[in-house]
Amino acid sequence: EVQLVESGGGLVKPGGSLRLSCAASGFTFSSYSMNWVRQAPGKGLEWVSSISSSYIYYADSVKGRFTISRDTAKNSLYLQMNSLRAEDTAVYYCAREMSYLDYWGQGTLVTVSS
Amino acid sequence: AIQMTQSPSSLSASVGDRVTITCRASQGIRNDLGWYQQKPGKVPKLLIYAASSLQSGVPSRFSGSGSGTDFTLSISSLQPEDFATYYCLQDYNYPRTFGQGTKVEIK
Numbered sequence: 001e002v003q004l005v006e007s008g009g010g011l012v013k014p015g016g017s018l019r020l021s022c023a024a025s026g027f028t029f030s031s032y033s034m035n036w037v038r039q040a041p042g043k044g045l046e047w048v049s050s051i052s053s054s055y056i057y058y059a060d061s062v063k064g065r066f067t068i069s070r071d072t073a074k075n076s077l078y079l080q081m082n083s084l085r086a087e088d089t090a091v092y093y094c095a096r097e098m099s100y101l102d103y104w105g106q107g108t109l110v111t112v113s114s
Numbered sequence: 115a116i117q118m119t120q121s122p123s124s125l126s127a128s129v130g131d132r133v134t135i136t137c138r139a140s141q142g143i144r145n146d147l148g149w150y151q152q153k154p155g156k157v158p159k160l161l162i163y164a165a166s167s168l169q170s171g172v173p174s175r176f177s178g179s180g181s182g183t184d185f186t187l188s189i190s191s192l193q194p195e196d197f198a199t200y201y202c203l204q205d206y207n208y209p210r211t212f213g214q215g216t217k218v219e220i221k
Binding site: 059101 | 148150157158159160164199201203208209210213215
């Protein structure tokens with residue numbers, strides 16, 4: 001069974017940093033691209049970043065502040081978030097990509113507030 | 115970036131109604147489009163991929179159509195469990211872009 005479990009969310013002050021993790025199981029992690037998608041409270045879905053074995057992409061809204069990475073030995077996906085802003089407050093989901101996003105984690109909440 | 119415009123932003127319908135939601139891309143995206151359902155407080159769920167392919171386990175009352183710039187998600191006979199928000203997502207290129215969502219409410 002495919003499982004994606006995010007962790008690392010929490011309350012952080014503006015300008016602060018946070019590292020999200022996503023533990024994957026039930027599939028060959030190294031064979032898939034992985035994504036981060038976020039959802040601000042009461043708002044729609046926003047794609048954040050994708051990583052494969054050969055490319056990395058970011059949304060303009062996070063470029064230069066967020067860094068996606070993966071550790072295939074640990075079957076884990078990460079999102080390092082620096083210079084956080086109030087508008088980064090959201091639930092962050094990791095999702096497996098088959099071009100479309102077929103499996104999603106339960107999400108982890110990041111709140112940026114002083 | 116490709117813009118995805120969904121319509122309507124919300125609709126009210128009754129159980130048993132046929133419901134249609136549309137998504138328009140700002141440029142051609144072949145059939146590289148998925149539809150996702152999200153219930154309040156829950157994780158988004160893939161319904162349709164490649165514009166018209168039904169994801170495993172999704173009821174057959176859901177269907178998708180379209181190619182190029184115009185796409186449609188249809189629910190043939192709305193069920194109580196279908197009241198949710200629906201999003202389209204283009205996977206033609208990066209950055210990936212979602213539609214703004216369509217909230218389907220009970221009439």
